[in-house]
Amino acid sequence: MKESKTAIFLPGIGYHNDKPLLYYTRMLAQSHGYRVIEISFTGFDRGIKGNAEKMRAAADLAARQTEEFLRGEEIGHNVLFVSKSIGTVAAAVFQKEHGINGRNIFFTPLEDTFRVLAHSGDISNYYSSLKSAHPTDSSYSDNFGRSGEADFPPGLSDQEKEAAVPVSGIAAHEMVAHETHEMEAIDPDSSLSAREREITVPVSGIAFHGTGDPWAETEVIKEGCARAGITLYITEEANHSMETRDALRDIHILQEVIGKCEEYLNSIQ
Numbered sequence: 001m002k003e004s005k006t007a008i009f010l011p012g013i014g015y016h017n018d019k020p021l022l023y024y025t026r027m028l029a030q031s032h033g034y035r036v037i038e039i040s041f042t043g044f045d046r047g048i049k050g051n052a053e054k055m056r057a058a059a060d061l062a063a064r065q066t067e068e069f070l071r072g073e074e075i076g077h078n079v080l081f082v083s084k085s086i087g088t089v090a091a092a093v094f095q096k097e098h099g100i101n102g103r104n105i106f107f108t109p110l111e112d113t114f115r116v117l118a119h120s121g122d123i124s125n126y127y128s129s130l131k132s133a134h135p136t137d138s139s140y141s142d143n144f145g146r147s148g149e150a151d152f153p154p155g156l157s158d159q160e161k162e163a164a165v166p167v168s169g170i171a172a173h174e175m176v177a178h179e180t181h182e183m184e185a186i187d188p189d190s191s192l193s194a195r196e197r198e199i200t201v202p203v204s205g206i207a208f209h210g211t212g213d214p215w216a217e218t219e220v221i222k223e224g225c226a227r228a229g230i231t232l233y234i235t236e237e238a239n240h241s242m243e244t245r246d247a248l249r250d251i252h253i254l255q256e257v258i259g260k261c262e263e264y265l266n267s268i269q
Contacts, residue, residue, distance in 0.1 A: 006073075007034035007080040010066060010087030012108075013044050013058065015241060021107050021208075024258045025082050032265045034080060039069045041086070049215060059112055062090040070094065080268075081205075084108060085215065085240065092116040103268050104205030105261055106230065108240050111216050114224030182253050183208075183260070186222055186232040206231045206264050208257055210238025233260055 007029040011017050017026070017038045026036055041062050048054045081104045083091040088109040093116055095102045106113065207230050209221045218234065225232040235242060235253055242257060243250045 003076055003078050005032070005034045005078045005080070006075050007036050007082060008070070008075070008091070009036065009038045010062070010081065010083040010091050011039070011041065012085030012087055012240075013041070013048060015084050016040070019084075019241070020254055021242060021257065022082065022084060024254070025105060025261050028258065028261055028265060029080065029082065032269070037070070037073060039066055039087070039090075041065055041090075044086075055112070058086055059089045059093075059110075062086045063093040066090040066094050067097070075100075079103070080105070080265075082107075085110060088113040089116060101204070104207075104230070105264065106205060106207035108209055108213055108242065109207050109216065109221060109224070111220050111224065114220075114228060117224070117228045182235045182238075182249070183233045183256055184236075186225065186234060204229060206233065206260065208233050208235070208242060208260075210235045210240070210242055210244075212237045212239045212244070215240050233257070 007026070009017050009022055009026060011019075011022060015022070017023070017040070026038070029036055042065070043061060044058050045054050048058050077100075079100065079102050081091040081095065081102050083104065084107040088106045089112050091102075091104065091106075092113050094100070096116060096119065207221070207225050209216065209218065209232060211218050211234060222232060222234075224230075235257075237244050238253060242253060244253070
């Protein structure tokens with residue numbers, strides 16, 4: 001008997017499940033035979049962007065509400081997580097906590113998403129241990145050693161910290177050499193050692209990011225995706241909603257994004 005497929009949707013703070021990226025991906029998932037579970041988050045504080053403490057609280061809240069929402073659900077092993085923004089952090093936490101090697105579509109992931117994926121210890125109450133969670137905060141330092149002393153999450157051994165130092169050679173190429181195409185594909189870095197992948201690769205999937213996204217730095221997202229083995233699609237000038245304020249261009253971007261999601265779902269049948 002063929003195992004049933006489940007697609008779990010985790011929205012953003014203001015980007016709900018009825019917004020275009022999630023709405024059309026849900027239609028795709030249903031057309032591919034997935035049973036859809038849509039999570040709704042509530043209770044977020046205002047003024048989260050740029051505030052490290054509020055970002056930690058929001059991420060922890062989303063993770064706890066995901067756990068509560070999915071308690072008692074028969075998820076199975078054939079599961080797809082479709083997540084947006086803060087939902088990408090909650091998706092990562094849930095998969096880490098439950099040992100799920102899930103498949104993922106990450107829409108505009110946050111830098112904390114990759115901190116969770118790189119964390120090797122107990123993920124419970126993880127956010128209380130973070131110094132900061134957003135680059136606009138003055139105390140921010142990223143985990144990838146891009147400048148100064150790397151700020152690693154707790155629980156990493158010296159060997160794991162050494163393995164977490166970024167490597168060079170992220171493979172990048174134009175998705176299609178044609179002016180009507182918006183996205184650039186960044187392939188995962190094949191030069192990572194087996195030990196590095198053992199530490200940092202609990203999930204698989206694809207991710208979408210815009211260079212105009214004020215919630216995450218493009219270079220950090222590139223490095224996080226490369227380290228996690230996730231194919232990243234980058235759209236120039238797109239914001240945190242993968243939009244540019246140009247209606248016709250935004251429709252075209254949406255078409256390309258959903259097209260890549262369709263390709264991904266076809267590849268994991």
